[in-house]
Amino acid sequence: MEKGSAKSREQNASQVEYSLIEAILKRSPLPESFFLKDALTVARQLVGKGLIVGTGKQSIVTEIVEVEAYLGVADPASHSHRGLSSRNWPMFEAGGTCYIYLSYGIHYCMNVSTGEKGVGEAVLFRAARPISGIEQIVERRKSAKNVYEWLNGPGKLTAGLGVGPSKNGQTFFETGFRLVDLSGLVPPVEVVTTARIGITKAAEKPWRFLARHSPYVSRAIPARKLPTQV
């Protein structure tokens, strides 16, 4: 194989990548009305959307591949289950508000509130596919062995994107984070549901939404266990 042609292909590929990122960055942020719906609807619709953190050359572009919905008083697994508190108040703000909390004393988890103000629902961002800003992600996720482990968990996602508690309670507009539609720019995803991860209450509810077959999710869907043959 000739060096020149390989290099040319590589250059071409990186140009395609560059124009894709350009196109994504040009997309308008999802309007507030997108979040003024119940968490289950918003969660399902967020899978496959673009999540952009930072601006200009510093921006990190990702595609959301996994989220979970947390409802209000009717959901025992939700932080808002027992009503308003000093910790969960962003969940009760108008849809589009960031709720970032410390998990296990170590990791930050990022949510976006949904519904009208006063409704304690939110969607947890659990995993994303990195599209740009690779250098920054690698720097923050040194323990990750490969690209699939960069953002494949709620704590890993905030770590990789550099999201901390300072944005807690701000609207997405205020944070500078952006959620955008990716239709026409990346292949459409097939959304499937499973039970939520790591909870003990209401554990049977299928309120985890993820892109089917994506290698970037936190946990693949377990293969269907076949009945034992006798």
Add this chain to the structure above:
DNA sequence: ATTCCGATTGCCT
């Protein structure tokens, strides 16, 4: 005042 436990992760055996 004390204890328990969690919307997790990474390292150890």
Add this chain to the structure above:
DNA sequence: GGCAATCGGAATG
């Protein structure tokens, strides 16, 4: 697969 790390909210005394 087990388990420690480490903080804050909630339950318990």
